[in-house]
Amino acid sequence: MLRLPRFGVQTPDTLEDAVAALAQPGARLVAGGTDILPNLKHRLDQPPVLVSLSRVASLREIREEDGNLVIGAGVTLTEIAEHDRVRALFPSVAYAAGVIASPLIRNMGTLGGNVNLDTRCRYVNQTHFWRTAIGGCLKSEGDVCHVVPKGRICVAAMSSDLVPVLGSLGSTLVNQGPDGPRELPLLDYYGADGTAHIKREPGEVTREVRIPLPSTPTRARYAKWTVRKSIDFPLVSVAINVQLASDSVDAEVTGVSVVVGVLGSKPRVVTRLDEVIGRKLSDATVAHTVATRVHAQCKPLENVPYEAPYRRQMIRVFAQRAIEEMVAEG
């Protein structure tokens, strides 16, 4: 039995009231509860009050607006995975939402919770008893890092499945704060310190994610490696978005974006991919080149299960396979 610490709960009906309630010292947000409640049960925090978004109906919309698909922060992961327009416009988003955790967690967890997902580490996401047996760490009760000896910055892993995908598609995030909405590129929202990896200003509530509608033909894919086929967080994750000169895998690549998750506390944007521009996507050297760049630039740490060197090899495998599967699907 894992009991929650004592806290109060407030259930505002509007986003404005939620922002106001969040101004209380130590207040934290709860939506689906699938991330924060296990963490509270493990005593990773003890907030005096939770502000629940369960009654804020305005967060539950999916709409098209100003050349973007806008997904409200309160939309559940199941709803994203099953939504007709999401599936048609952004199959990699629908796929990624549909492979998060389990059907039960997807019915509860929300987009807002997933982009604000706390970082995870094999030394943190344990019971209080387990953690105190090793003296805690930078992210819990201690002042050392068990992943990087003598490390002074927490390297817990950004384990969201949606963040790499949404980042590869050039999405922006809109947070509602006491002074109004603030929009920023999603990938700029994350920083390198695993104890404070999101740049959410005090009092801000995530309102929506805006995904720009593609202006050229594209192929997009998300690859996730897990121990089991259900429930698990990713051991490696790679999101790839390729722009094409025409709607065929034999067309020339005009742009490519690759974002990798589960390294440190922020998603990694893979660079130096220019040399594949102008080649046909179906040219086997494209998949090989992208996978080589991914392997060279992404160095997993011992922060989640499975050995880091093995995970590094597997990122290469999954990146190459993702592009090969794009080509095979036509």
Add this chain to the structure above:
Amino acid sequence: MSGPSPASAPDAILLRTSINGDAVSVAVEPHHTLLEVLRYQLDLIGSKQGCDKGDCGACTVQIDGKPALACLTLAVHAEGRAVTTVEGLGDAHGGCHPLQDAFDRHDAAQCGFCTPGILMSADSLLRRNPRPVSRDEVREALAGNLCRCTGYTKILDAVVDASEVMHGHGSDDAKKEVAQ
């Protein structure tokens, strides 16, 4: 990072909800989960407390018809919603749901601890797909419910069989039992 406890305990909240079709009003602690209220205040002990952190699915109930984890649902989130637990599963079927009947015929429950959660996930699948379902569909629907006894084979057999019984193509054994 355990902070100091709040100076005074937050007040209990009056929860008004529907449980298995009955209107229920109950005073709940804000930090209590729906599972704790069901089991320890309302004596509905069918939903099981397993891992208590969303991994095992033993606490699965339905909220407004959708399967959800009662261990990660704050009790106050059930306000105004319709909660169905395994105790209410057979209500529309004269007390025994065809799934429960099929689990019995197929010996799909061994220790039985996971069974209530699995029944609630499986029922949701069968209501969303009012036709015989495939083994792959059952596998996907039950991907959040762990069973450490059966190896799942008999559970899959039972859910597929129940869907066939409900839609007129049941196994010979099932037809015989239903006829009796």
